[in-house]
Structures are given as C-alpha cells and as structure tokens.
Amino acid sequence: MKLQQLRYIVEVVNHNLNVSSTAAGLYTSQPGISKQVRMLEDELGVQIFIRSGKHLTSVTSTGKEIIRIARDILSKIESIKSIAAEHTCPDKGSLYVATTYTQARYVLPHIITHFIKKYPQVSLHIHQGSPKQIADSISRGNVNFAIATEAFHLYEDLLMLPCYYWNRSIIVPTKHELATKKNITIEELSKYPLVTYTFGFTGKSELDQAFSNAGVTPHIAFTATDADIIKTYVRLGLGVGIIASMAIDKKLDLDLVQLPTNNIFSNSTTKIGFRRTTFLRSYMYDFIRQFASHLTRDLVNHALSLRSNKEIDVMFQKISLPIK
Amino acid sequence: MKLQQLRYIVEVVNHNLNVSSTAAGLYTSQPGISKQVRMLEDELGVQIFIRSGKHLTSVTSTGKEIIRIARDILSKIESIKSIAAEHTCPDKGSLYVATTYTQARYVLPHIITHFIKKYPQVSLHIHQGSPKQIADSISRGNVNFAIATEAFHLYEDLLMLPCYYWNRSIIVPTKHELATKKNITIEELSKYPLVTYTFGFTGKSELDQAFSNAGVTPHIAFTATDADIIKTYVRLGLGVGIIASMAIDKKLDLDLVQLPTNNIFSNSTTKIGFRRTTFLRSYMYDFIRQFASHLTRDLVNHALSLRSNKEIDVMFQKISLPIK
DNA sequence: AGTCGTTACGATGCCCGTAAGGATA
DNA sequence: TATCCTTACGGGCATCGTAACGACT
Numbered sequence A, B: 001m002k003l004q005q006l007r008y009i010v011e012v013v014n015h016n017l018n019v020s021s022t023a024a025g026l027y028t029s030q031p032g033i034s035k036q037v038r039m040l041e042d043e044l045g046v047q048i049f050i051r052s053g054k055h056l057t058s059v060t061s062t063g064k065e066i067i068r069i070a071r072d073i074l075s076k077i078e079s080i081k082s083i084a085a086e087h088t089c090p091d092k093g094s095l096y097v098a099t100t101y102t103q104a105r106y107v108l109p110h111i112i113t114h115f116i117k118k119y120p121q122v123s124l125h126i127h128q129g130s131p132k133q134i135a136d137s138i139s140r141g142n143v144n145f146a147i148a149t150e151a152f153h154l155y156e157d158l159l160m161l162p163c164y165y166w167n168r169s170i171i172v173p174t175k176h177e178l179a180t181k182k183n184i185t186i187e188e189l190s191k192y193p194l195v196t197y198t199f200g201f202t203g204k205s206e207l208d209q210a211f212s213n214a215g216v217t218p219h220i221a222f223t224a225t226d227a228d229i230i231k232t233y234v235r236l237g238l239g240v241g242i243i244a245s246m247a248i249d250k251k252l253d254l255d256l257v258q259l260p261t262n263n264i265f266s267n268s269t270t271k272i273g274f275r276r277t278t279f280l281r282s283y284m285y286d287f288i289r290q291f292a293s294h295l296t297r298d299l300v301n302h303a304l305s306l307r308s309n310k311e312i313d314v315m316f317q318k319i320s321l322p323i324k
Numbered sequence C: 001a002g003t004c005g006t007t008a009c010g011a012t013g014c015c016c017g018t019a020a021g022g023a024t025a
Numbered sequence D: 001t002a003t004c005c006t007t008a009c010g011g012g013c014a015t016c017g018t019a020a021c022g023a024c025t
Helices: A003-014 A019-025 A030-044 A061-088 A101-118 A131-139 A204-214 A227-235 A282-291 A297-305 A309-317 B003-014 B019-025 B030-044 B061-088 B101-118 B131-139 B204-214 B227-235 B282-291 B297-304 B309-317
Strands: A049-052 A055-059 A093-099 A122-128 A145-148 A158-166 A168-173 A193-197 A219-224 A240-244 A256-259 A268-275 B049-052 B055-059 B093-099 B122-128 B145-148 B158-166 B168-173 B193-197 B219-224 B240-244 B256-259 B268-275
Touching: A003 A019, A003 A030, A003 A061, A019 A030, A030 B061, A055 A061, A061 B030, A061 B061, A093 A101, A093 A131, A093 A282, A101 A122, A101 A227, A101 A282, A122 A131, A131 A145, A131 A268, A145 A158, A145 A282, A158 A297, A158 A309, A168 A227, A193 A204, A193 A227, A219 A227, A227 A240, A227 A256, A282 A297, A297 A309, B003 B019, B003 B030, B003 B061, B019 B030, B055 B061, B093 B101, B093 B131, B093 B282, B101 B122, B101 B227, B101 B282, B122 B131, B131 B145, B131 B268, B145 B158, B145 B282, B158 B297, B158 B309, B168 B227, B193 B204, B193 B227, B219 B227, B227 B240, B227 B256, B282 B297, B297 B309
Parallel strands: A093 A122, A093 A145, A193 A219, A193 A240, B093 B122, B093 B145, B193 B219, B193 B240
Antiparallel strands: A049 A055, A145 A268, A158 A268, A168 A240, A168 A256, B049 B055, B145 B268, B158 B268, B168 B240, B168 B256
C-alpha cells in the first residue's frame, strides 16, 4: 500500500469518479491512476469502485470506509508536514478559509488586512461558496477553516467554535413608506413583499422560524445568496430587504434606511470550524483569535479536548459572545 | 514522504534508537533505514533524532510529535487492511492479546479454547508481560488488546472496558494454625509474614490500601509476579499467601486452604483495552464478548463514541459486572 | 577492539507517460 | 460519435543490498 494510491482513490472520489479529470487535477497521466487504483484493489483483495464496463459508477460500501480512513491518513500526513514547518519557519505556510459571501465581503476584510500584514509569508486563500460547498471543501481537506452561519448539520464532523451572535436588519429605500416608522411588528412586515437570502444561506432558517412562530406567512418576492444583490433589488423597489446587520455599509448605503427590528428575529451564531485532526499552526490559532478575540489558544485547545459539539456549546454558554 | 519512512522512524524508536537491530527486525539492510530516515529529515527540514557522532542518542521534541502521528497513520493503514480482510475472509486474521500471568494462566484458557474452535483461521497470540510491557506493546501497535487489572494510568490513551470484579483469597497450607480459623481480621493477618504479588502486579495497590486504611503495617516476606510461585512458597511455609481468587485451582490446590476474607479487601476490576483507532474485526468483538459477556458489540461501539475513560466508567456503573 | 551509523556503488524493480484498444452513453 | 477506462510497452528513477569507511564506547 502506497500513500499515492490512497491519494488517488480519494481524489477520484473527489472528482466524482472521473479518473481523467482526476489525472488532470493531479498533473499526472490517467492510466497511471487507473493502474494504481487497480493495484490497490488487488492488494487488498476488495473492490473499492464499482465499474460498469469501463466506467466507474459508484463506490462500494467497503470502499467508503476505506476512503474515510484514507482521508484521515492523508490529513495526518499534512499534520506531520505542518509540525515540521512550524519548527523551521513558524510564520511561513498557507491558510485556506471557506466561507459565505457575507463573511467574505463584510466581516473578513479588515481581519485579513491585519493578518497578512502580520504574516506576510503566509499565503491566504478565501474560498467563497454555498454552505454545501464549504462543507465539501473542508471535509475533503481542501481548506483549513470553515466559517459558517447556517446549516450546522453539514459540519457535524468538525470542531465548531462559536464566534459571535448577529441579527438581521430591515432595509428600505429612503422614500419607502416604512422609512420613518419607529416600531415595526412581524405582522406588518408580512404585508410587504420581502427580499432576503436564499434558503440555506446566512441564517435563512431563523428568519422562517420567526414568521412561523408569529403565525404569519411572509410574501417572499425575491431571494439571493448575497446581501449586495438583495440591496440592489431593494433599491429598485422590489420589496423590503432583510439582511444581516453586518452587511450594511454606513458609508455606501446612504440611500437605504435601516429600521429597528425590535428583536423580532432571534440571534444567529457565526462559528468557525475545522477538522479535529488538523494540526493547528500558530498563525492559525492567531487567525481564529483575530476573528473572535475570546478564542484564545488555550480555549481552542480545551474545546479540542471535548468530544462533541454539544459539549462545546455548553462550554460556550458560560462565555459571553460579542454581538454584531 | 513514504509510508516506509514512517515505519522506519517508528521502529527505530521501538528498538531504542538502535538502527542495526531495527534493520534485523524488519528483515532489511541497516544502511537502507539510515538513508530513508535521513531523507525524511531532509524532506521535512527538521531533525527527528539527535545524533552524537554516529549514534542516535535521543528523539527531538519535534520528532516525538511526528512519531506519535506516524504511529496513528500506520495504525490506520492496518485498519484499511483489516476492513478489506473483513469483507473478503471475515473469519481469517490474527489476534494479539497482551496480559499478565494470572489472566493467561487462569482466566483465558477456557475462553481461548472456545475461541480457537470457533475461529480456526484466526491465529491467536498471547503476550504475557508486566503491566509496563503490556502498555508498551499496545501503544506500539504490537498487540490488539490489553487485559489488565492494575496500573490503569499506563493505559490512559486506550479505551478501557470493565470486564469483571474480583478479589483476593488468603491461602495457607492445611497444617497452618490459621487453617481452621473462620473469621480473620486484617490486624491478625498483619501478624503473619505474607507472600503476595510484586508491586504493580495483579491488584497489589488495593492490597496495600487495605492495610494502610486499617492502620497496620504488613510484613511482606516475599513477593512474586505470579500466583504459582506464591503458592509454592506458601507450601514451603514461608508465610500466608494472598492471591487473586481466580488463581486457586480447586483440583490441584488440595493441599492449600482458602480462608474467607470477609471483604477486608475492596474489589478490583479487570479491564480489556484497545487503541481507539483500532478497526475491530468481528472476531475481535466476539473475543471481547466471550471474555465479558455483557460487552456486546453495541455496547463496545457505544463506549467508543464516548470521549474519556471517565465517561466509560460512569456508563458501566449502570451495568452490574460479574464477580469472580 | 567491537559496535554502530554513514557513504559509495551497482542492480533490480517499480512508477510514470505515451500510444493503442474496446466499451458505454 | 465522443468520452472514458484499460492494456501494452519503454524509459527513467528511486530503493535496496553489498562493501568499505569512520566514529564512538
């Protein structure tokens, strides 16, 4: 059994069982992968992939178990490299962060500015994507950190650390009839066409929950995955916008009015997560700390010593998180 | 980085930094190992071993971390092989058990008899050794299971499952003046020279505890690591023997009298343990079950889902263990 | 003086890449 | 018909084993 063989089977799965595109992705030849995969299967005496003629159609149940462990192994190989790098050049390396639009556009910029100034030798990459894409990226080991506000069930294998609470703002154009309103209820809100996030993005489910709890059905006129598109359609008068408060830019959004929400929506939580097997470089601890100042190295390590995300949530109930 | 390189550094550590004996153990040449170790160090850019001239004297702190992860990786490689074997020939494989004399001599025989009859294709190996040797064997990955009654602090990295409670018996030759005594107290016992286990073997610390709690100092005339030697010296009249009750053979020990201990010693627990990363073959689950019938496959899996051995102990407080 | 790790060198064998073949959608 | 995996073949390179060297106990 060779490490390359494990890499190959994992990457073949990552490339949806397409060996050719896998080969392209690994800058190697397609027959080489094909052969190594078969050699591994021969050595183990089990099929990993089910072939229909000359196409790989699916992964056997045995194969799935093997793939899972192979991922662990490759991740630990990376850990060894990280340990070595940490001792030779502690400030040099790379950091991949997967997150959603709102974080990438409104929250991360000033943190990243500071980070790259402090660690000029660390190459930092932001993968922006849907919660599902983020979950895939991190479980495949393509990225170190996931920052998420939604669909935490996708991240169950990860260590998820709460970073801050946040809530929504209701936005309307300055000329809108609600623009001067001081108090707004959820019932009133439900009378207007709404423009907000697509399902599964940036706290959409808590939004639905609030309407459902109040027993009213909102009229969703339009949804988008990011706040800038929502703002654009609000500006066009398509409806009342509901976006994350941190997505309001006080300088650029002068033509929009932010109404007080009076806590009609419950708080959402933004969390940062990583695989438990990840070896955390010191600059990674620092990144976490810069993103959420209460997440000290010791606190992160303590969370790592806990088994489940439930225990972690309990632990963080004792710590007051900032509200954005 | 190659798997062989990881195997080499781990085995070099296992062989007390002696590359020559490592080479012999791996049936390969000594320069080959030497070179691969150096190549790995060059690739990682860190020293793993500290050399004084041409001798390896110790492992660097970085090296220790790397060794630990390398062991994990190699263990997972074995898991993959096990998964494959489980699907091709579920009843074929090997099982290594490390344990102390008392288990190997008095408890395991009838279990093993049954096991090898049920799984003739599984090659079963018993490593008998001191608690320290057992702990080394399992942490090095030489054995699958450790069965232990003592010094559980040595096994902290393992999943330890309680199997049964047991206690000691006091034995004297039939002609001894205590032979007809019905009730014996710990104070009386302390007046006689005692023959019992060496420190660190088969529940010696609970024994000391009992004397210490009673405020008396026992006179230990002789200690040995196994019950048969203790019996021999009891037969010679060297003193009163205190051994594990299961080490009394009703047929062979007719010349010895077993006195009622009246609960003057507290119960000890025998546990079976394995590394959490071990992939458990179905015959391994079955072995555990045969050793401790309450340890069903589901219960073992549930214990595996718990984080710490403390949680496991709590879990087993709800389950009544047999007493031997 | 003996044990032990490093260096040098030659051969085997494995892995990779190109090219051709056959099956599926 | 186009895509895709498999088989076949040849070149390059890494690994391994033998042998000689140098260092420490």
